[in-house]
Amino acid sequence: MSLPRYVRLVEVGPRDGLQNEKQPIRVTDKVRLVNDLSAAGLAYIEVGSFVSPKWVPQMAGSTEVFAGIERHPGVTYAALTPNLKGLQAAIDAGVKEVAVFAAASESFSQRNINCSIADSLLRFQPVLEMAQQRGIRVRGYVSCVLGCPYDGAVSPHQVAAVCRELHAMGCHEISLGDTIGVGTAGGVRQLIEVVGRDVPRERLAGHYHDTYGQALANIYASLLEGIAVFDSSVAGLGGCPYARGATGNVASEDVLYLLQGLGIETGVDLARLIDAGSHISKVLGRESASRVARARAALR
Numbered sequence: 001m002s003l004p005r006y007v008r009l010v011e012v013g014p015r016d017g018l019q020n021e022k023q024p025i026r027v028t029d030k031v032r033l034v035n036d037l038s039a040a041g042l043a044y045i046e047v048g049s050f051v052s053p054k055w056v057p058q059m060a061g062s063t064e065v066f067a068g069i070e071r072h073p074g075v076t077y078a079a080l081t082p083n084l085k086g087l088q089a090a091i092d093a094g095v096k097e098v099a100v101f102a103a104a105s106e107s108f109s110q111r112n113i114n115c116s117i118a119d120s121l122l123r124f125q126p127v128l129e130m131a132q133q134r135g136i137r138v139r140g141y142v143s144c145v146l147g148c149p150y151d152g153a154v155s156p157h158q159v160a161a162v163c164r165e166l167h168a169m170g171c172h173e174i175s176l177g178d179t180i181g182v183g184t185a186g187g188v189r190q191l192i193e194v195v196g197r198d199v200p201r202e203r204l205a206g207h208y209h210d211t212y213g214q215a216l217a218n219i220y221a222s223l224l225e226g227i228a229v230f231d232s233s234v235a236g237l238g239g240c241p242y243a244r245g246a247t248g249n250v251a252s253e254d255v256l257y258l259l260q261g262l263g264i265e266t267g268v269d270l271a272r273l274i275d276a277g278s279h280i281s282k283v284l285g286r287e288s289a290s291r292v293a294r295a296r297a298a299l300r
């Protein structure tokens with residue numbers, strides 16, 4: 001299969017990246033990050049999530065973040081909403097695209113959203129219905145598509161079953177989450193081959209954490225399988241609060257460098273993206289996890 005000419009990058013740094021931070025991060029710093037990312041040309045930014053503050057305290061200020069950001073035409077500013085309460089808060093904050101999040105493994109589902117996979121799908125049904133009535137698009141996530149921190153191996157058929165349900169419910173896109181970054185290129189190709197029988201490949205996205213250093217290889221493998229949407233996190237921010245030892249998503253700068261090398265368009269400016277990552281890394285008091293950002297910094 002030939003490579004796509006254009007790839008859409010879904011920037012998840014402000015949400016997936018920051019949700020795991022223990023230190024308080026000011027709303028103004030989160031707002032600055034989102035604005036820097038849209039200035040860099042990212043057309044899809046996951047700004048925050050409307051979840052229980054007892055479960056993920058760092059996302060508690062999402063309403064304030066949405067109120068503070070500049071909203072540019074053509075840019076999607078999205079949020080996670082696990083239930084109707086979350087959706088209502090997102091609507092009140094003027095959010096136009098939300099995401100529901102399921103898992104392919106039972107234990108992760110219980111730890112992350114306190115219910116079974118089947119119950120989570122039942123809970124998402126009214127979220128999808130209300131969102132559709134309000135003209136809000138819904139993305140679906142499936143976690144642990146290549147392995148679970150509690151249950152171990154996860155079969156592609158388990159993943160396909162959850163993806164099929166989310167797609168049938170009306171999710172316009174399903175993001176395949178390698179939550180603990182254990183996947184390899186071979187496993188990714190097999191996964192897409194199986195899931196692609198139930199959900200068209202143009203409706204799938206890759207969401208790869210870099211815990212085992214495989215994320216870029218997994219993206220390349222996905223490109224070869226016809227996937228053209230990837231989630232990534234500026235400066236490689238992140239980790240998952242319900243997956244011990246998980247690192248951040250693959251760094252957006254590194255993905256962009258890969259795609260530029262393949263001649264694939266994204267609309268994102270690498271220098272401005274590196275600046276955005278450098279600023280938030282300073283705020284957090286640590287070095288960027290992006291290899292490209294570090295290499296460029298060493299040249300200065």
Ligand SMILES: CC(C)(COP(=O)([O-])OP(=O)([O-])OC[C@H]1O[C@@H](n2cnc3c(N)ncnc32)[C@H](O)[C@@H]1OP(=O)([O-])[O-])[C@@H](O)C(=O)NCCC(=O)NCCSC(=O)C[C@@](C)(O)CC(=O)[O-]
Pocket residue numbers: 016019049050051052053055056080082083085086087101112113114141142143144177178179207240241
């Ligand atoms: C789903 C629940 C709420 C169930 O949690 P629960 O305790 O079963 O829910 P509940 O309905 O019994 O409510 C308990 C309390 O939470 C409140 N509550 C209930 N809902 C909300 C809401 N939306 N916003 C704010 N508050 C809420 C509710 O009002 C109540 O408050 P109380 O009466 O005790 O004061 C909880 O488990 C939760 O919030 N989980 C979120 C976990 C999370 O955000 N994880 C990270 C995102 S997933 C991820 O990162 C993976 C991904 C997507 O990136 C892909 C990958 O890499 O795998």
